[in-house]
Amino acid sequence: MRATQEDFDKVLQVVREQITRTLSLKPTSLELFKTRVNALNYSEILKLRQTERLHQEETLAVPVLELRERLKPELLELVRQQRLLHLCEGTLFRKISSRRRQDKLWYCRLSPNHKVLHYGDVEEGVHSPAIESLPEKIPIADMKMLLVGKECPHTKEKSSGKQNKDVLELAFSIVYDMEEYCLNFIAPTRYEFCLWTDGLNVLLGKEMTSERTQTDLDVLLSMELKLRLLDLENISIPDAPPPIPKPPSNLNFCYDFSHAEQ
Numbered sequence: 001m002r003a004t005q006e007d008f009d010k011v012l013q014v015v016r017e018q019i020t021r022t023l024s025l026k027p028t029s030l031e032l033f034k035t036r037v038n039a040l041n042y043s044e045i046l047k048l049r050q051t052e053r054l055h056q057e058e059t060l061a062v063p064v065l066e067l068r069e070r071l072k073p074e075l076l077e078l079v080r081q082q083r084l085l086h087l088c089e090g091t092l093f094r095k096i097s098s099r100r101r102q103d104k105l106w107y108c109r110l111s112p113n114h115k116v117l118h119y120g121d122v123e124e125g126v127h128s129p130a131i132e133s134l135p136e137k138i139p140i141a142d143m144k145m146l147l148v149g150k151e152c153p154h155t156k157e158k159s160s161g162k163q164n165k166d167v168l169e170l171a172f173s174i175v176y177d178m179e180e181y182c183l184n185f186i187a188p189t190r191y192e193f194c195l196w197t198d199g200l201n202v203l204l205g206k207e208m209t210s211e212r213t214q215t216d217l218d219v220l221l222s223m224e225l226k227l228r229l230l231d232l233e234n235i236s237i238p239d240a241p242p243p244i245p246k247p248p249s250n251l252n253f254c255y256d257f258s259h260a261e262q
Helices: 005-024 030-039 042-060 062-089 162-170 190-203 211-228 257-261
Strands: 091-094 105-110 116-122 136-139 143-148 171-176 181-186
Touching (some): 005 030, 005 042, 062 105, 062 211, 143 190, 162 171
Antiparallel strands (some): 105 116, 116 136, 143 171
């Protein structure tokens, strides 16, 4: 770096960056670590810093932020449609009994017109039963609210412990009908929990609240922004639009087609 004693702090920052960037690549041996540290010299670090700074400036520019906000409703609707499509495909759930953790299997899916939830018990080995084979129904119009975690009636009955904590993170219930009956779910995974609670919130006309919604939206926004800004690579984006010039004093420069016709 051709540094002097006064540049000690700057050199230290570069060395620290060399080490952290190399460790992030997870080298499998000390020799490989040494090779990669030596390859990541001062000029390479400067290039990486410049690229990262340009990328950050692009994503934080006012026009880019405005474009991001404009794209958000359209992409959020795309996430909603994906959630409803997942509910239409359906999911296999396990019933939790007081005697043993895994009891019977049951399947739940949304009708293609998004008006009825069909569900019923299924045999082991059945992965995607036909909607006609599910005898029980709940009209979406009868759904009152969605409960999750500790609010669910089937989690209040369970004993405390690690198993109960796992169940709490995957439990949700639909309150429906005038009598306020509950259909209780234990999702097989956290992913299924997020998709089902989001989809049910969409059917209830509410916002999607799971952590998966923000993750999916960020991925879609990032991809869409990169595609939109592809033609602007290496072009600085101004913070404000260029000023509109004053109109000309006259429009005599326009061609008069009436003389041409004569």
